[in-house]
Amino acid sequence: MRYRLDVVAPTVLDAVHSAGGWIYDRVMAGWDVTVLVGSGDNVRPLEILGAATADLESVLEEWADRPHPQTVAVSADLFSRDERVRRGVVGALDQGATEVTLWGQALPAELDSSVDSVVHRLSAAARAFKAQALGACGVAEQGVAPVETFCCGMMASVAADLVPAS
Template structure:
């Protein structure tokens, strides 16, 4: 059985730009990476990173028993706009058995829930594949940096966030 990472993003470009290197690193480490989008468009950039794409509304509408991921990544702005997504993220944070990673500035005020800043250092391959995915998404490959910054509600139960190092 493979570890699962579900990613909730506003757009394909959003996922690639802010979490693309981390998604790639998880994918090549054997994780099943699925990006959930409200309106999937050209998914080629996410395919470059090794991710599958599903439509967010259909996933939220059909809760499949036992389909909980080991990790959940989400754009904070999606949580502030979509009550269903916010509820799911808060439930995952309270569960403490799921690693939760958030990027962006839209995290609702007063919703800390043990979410601390973390830094993911991208592998050389992740930087190369992220650059190609950015170009495919119509963005500049110059945006690739050696690391990506998130806020994380990492669990105390499983070492699934071993590649995340506390930001200094």
């Protein structure tokens, strides 16, 4: 059985910029990673990272029937804007069987007690591939940061790549 990570993002650029290194490192660790984004986005940057893609709207319509992944990563902005995403995240946290990871500046107040700050230290390869993926998004990065910061619920992680932020 392979572990699954579903990444829910409003745009390809947001997923690559906020979680691209983590996506790449999870793919290289043998995880099945699927990024759920709008159907109009160019998915080439996500292919550079090794991730599969799916249309966000189609998946949200069938969310209840979709097999639960071990981890779901979600943009905090999308969590706040889309009631279907919010229900899915809160439900996953309540069930406790799925690790929930969020990124973004505006963490929803209702999750403050359910999540802790964590970081992922990018491998050298993840930094290189993230830089290429950002370039494919049309963003000229001077350098990719060595860590990506998230908030995570259910700290009994199935992987040791997210560690508490100090």
